[in-house]
Amino acid sequence: MTDRAAVEAVLSGLGEAWNAGDAAAYARFFTEDADYVTFFGLNTPGREAIESGHRALFEGPLRGSKLVGSGEPPKVRFVRDDVAIVVAGGGSSLDGEADPGRASTVTYVLVREPDAWRVASFQNTRRTPVPGLPS
Numbered sequence: 001m002t003d004r005a006a007v008e009a010v011l012s013g014l015g016e017a018w019n020a021g022d023a024a025a026y027a028r029f030f031t032e033d034a035d036y037v038t039f040f041g042l043n044t045p046g047r048e049a050i051e052s053g054h055r056a057l058f059e060g061p062l063r064g065s066k067l068v069g070s071g072e073p074p075k076v077r078f079v080r081d082d083v084a085i086v087v088a089g090g091g092s093s094l095d096g097e098a099d100p101g102r103a104s105t106v107t108y109v110l111v112r113e114p115d116a117w118r119v120a121s122f123q124n125t126r127r128t129p130v131p132g133l134p135s
Helices: 003-020 023-027 047-059
Strands: 030-037 043-045 066-069 075-080 083-093 103-112 117-126
Touching: 003 023, 003 066, 003 075, 003 083, 003 103, 003 117, 023 047, 030 047, 043 047
Parallel strands: 030 117
Antiparallel strands: 030 043, 066 083, 075 083, 083 103, 103 117
């Protein structure tokens, strides 16, 4: 498997784990010391906290939610042979229908560890229309 394919497999795996509501599987894609920055600016540091926080979300307000893509492929850029930056669009759906109010641009920094590629940093930014600019 190429590095690009391995990075894209991490993204797919994150989506599958989210859609299954599986916080443990979701967290396994992150490094032990990862930073997870939500769309409202909260940083959840570390794999254990990422798992715990997502468990609460998957059992509570995001129960049954699904991730939806933007329809465009993610931009994957290797800044070193063991570090990739990914910028992608998408969001989550609470009722199976796309919700423009939940659309985000997300940025991942992935690192190649001895056994797999993992997310070292994640940033979620809600997409907000700016008057006078194309969305």
